[in-house]
Amino acid sequence: MPRHSAAQEVPAASFTFDALVEDMRRLAQTSYMAPKPVEGFLADLDYDAYQRIRFRPEQARWQEKGVAFRLHAFHPGWLFKEAVKINEVRGDAVEPMGFTTADFEYDDEELAKSIPPNAEMPGVAGFRLHTPLNRADIFDELIVFQGASYFRALGKDTLYGLSARGLAVNTGLPEGEEFPRFSEVWLRRPEPGDDSATIYAALDSPSVTGAYQFVITPGEDTTVEVTMRLFLREDIKQLGIAPLTSMFLHNGADKGNFDDFRPAVHDSEVLVLNTGKDTTLCRPLNNPPRLASSYFGAQSPRSFGLAQRNREFEHYLDAQAHYERRPSLMIEPMGDWGKGTLRLVEIPSDLEGNDNIVAYWIPEGETRAGDELAYGYRMHWGMTPPGATPQTLGRVVRLRSGHGGVAGVEADTETRKFVIDFAGGQLSDMPSDAELEPVTSAQNGEIVEAILSRVDGRDEWRLVLELRAEPDAIVEIKAVLSGYDRNLTETWVYQWINA
Template identity: 35%
Template structure:
């Protein structure tokens, strides 16, 4: 899996009658010359188009003048700015203006953009006049039908900073992302994952090829966006109901409906997928590669199982691509989180401490399957190397259909924290053994910090919880638990003896009187990775 740097409708009389609803104040600061002919639009019709497309040969998205688009590199693309005076829904009748991304070296496929008002859609026609474009930009040489690469939604048009502040963006293949409660972008979500990390197979990246933006008239109401998905092995339709609200510290919540149809057999079908970056944390860091203490968009995978267990798995930057599967039936939720919110742990002006966590909440039963965590080696922060997605238990065969309904929470923390269960707030590791004595090569120490004062401070003085630990490889030599002097943390320490060629799947939590006090800490430990980074 490679996570790198990232109409046919009949023109009806109903559409004609609704033209008056698309006023300059409501729909757009664009003129009629910038908009295509109107047509009726519904999500249900988009689903039927996706279903019909799955029975036909795949047609790749239009790529206008690829040799010219390749000249629009990162720097040149950054200078192509959509003119906010033309932003749809920036008038008195709209809440969140839409602006658009230009094609570029990494985004060379044309994507059709539409505005929708009262069930009537009109395509936004590309023009270089819609962009601030330097005189020497290669973009001047592109044809008139080039289209756009993606779009973003700006803050409420009543805010002073709406022209410079966006809060959700769809750009590249089927990737999209939103800012969290701290106002920062970070990890992304995707429409679907096709054959990620399958030996001897190349991963497919299906594209959102059409968007339909039905703007909210009130900032407290959701923005509704529909999208058509297309790839060699899949087609699909999506409906996003995205809520921002005036209280920006609440983050962004998306309700997603989708129907997916397989054109071909798929070896690994990943649904509701997330993608992030983890270079190194407070454990296993690549010494002398970088000056910062930690570099990551997410530091762990969390899961709330059907039976109510809370799982936490610190992320790895492994020496080779690794898939970890967590079996369940109708899980309550899962996500990639950024729990470490201390700036001193990053010391970086790009604000890793403010990156959002992303939680997937199924709103309809998923049945049996696996939450799969993909970790890929990386030597820099510019590469997304973490994937997380749901894989149904049944084989993904040609002709199969999938109907999904789920909610994405872009927040600082998971939306439904467990009551009376402490969370993992730190994982550290090093050589095992005692100070002043030789440190055996095959003995490693794991130190896990759990924090939730309302739970842990209730433990009577002199009483120590038990560390419940298991491992798939090696042998646990010693465990103990102790309070950290600041009074808010209990620490579990585990010494593991393991052979150099073994990989241990570890599992641990604190227990008192037969009841768990903490979530379950999971970790995949490969001593070769530690030796390579140390």
């Protein structure tokens, strides 16, 4: 059966998100057909050639006066062998948004000679939107969609860091991961005065189809409101909703074997999960010795995400990458998501160019062929988006680890020491003799010692934990500071692999 095109089945005079949903529902009832790869000169582009191609800024779409968004496209070829069709929606009408070789600059002379002039592209590798994010007179990059269902956005004063995806399918499972892709996209043409941009996308893969709507509002914290409808072709062992992808190489907690002048290298440093009104879980990230996963069950989470909390240059000392300006990303569920599990996957890595952190929500229950799922959520991208740092609770401000025993004498190689510093919330007003108690636990390990004290001269409280575990044990550690019949801090959780 020929593959249906959503653009062909939705009448040009009546494009709506609901029509796209119906189209993807019908598509899920047909056999999957892999996209046709690009041909001709596009198929011959290698890494070096592709890096010398750029979109001409003067060819940006939507340059009319008063329009706050401009569209640039990415050239197909190299790794991006399946072109994505782009359409423009204006009112109720929809029509293809074509691109040709004249829209691109080919910086290499020999390459330029081999490119047919004004040749029509079969689609593009992706696109990005620009807007006056940081200055009224400059159209900065705002959001990029490129590769499978990957996209990433910026808030004010941030630089690109972590990414998001439309969906995760069997991530980190032995049977192998499937990467659904946005096969076709519709962009609603912005009008003068519009402060948001709307994008629709069709998702397709062997196991699932989907219809997506993104409403993007730039600002101090850029928000992306996502509405998604999923239709399962096949059983899926593990479905990941609102997946996030980031990089964590090392920091002060454990530098591993990295001989690096920089004290920390990461796009994100903690996983955050907000459940109850005053219940926040903080999980510092790891670069583990082997593939590792952590699971956090929750009922109707308020928000979750990957945060870059430390905003001081001195924490990173990288004058090129400026990791202190990488955005945090928090997911705010819309509606009741019910019971589920937040999964964190950490992959060993020795290069900062590799994304080795994945986090996503797994809904409770099986996901079977024929199922239809609906989710909505708001994404908050920025320096301090809501939920990334608790407002009323003390938070983890520092984590260090090292050999056990007393500093300055012979190391105790049988134990491991963890030093967690808490600050903020009501802790700042607590005297050094305040009746605070650390509530701690360790699964698959033993807490040998737990000592809590206030750091002299600072509004910080230091918890020192010393643990013992069997070789190769995976130890899940938890600690929260309690006092006056309530928790006063977020809950620190950590996975220690005693390798």
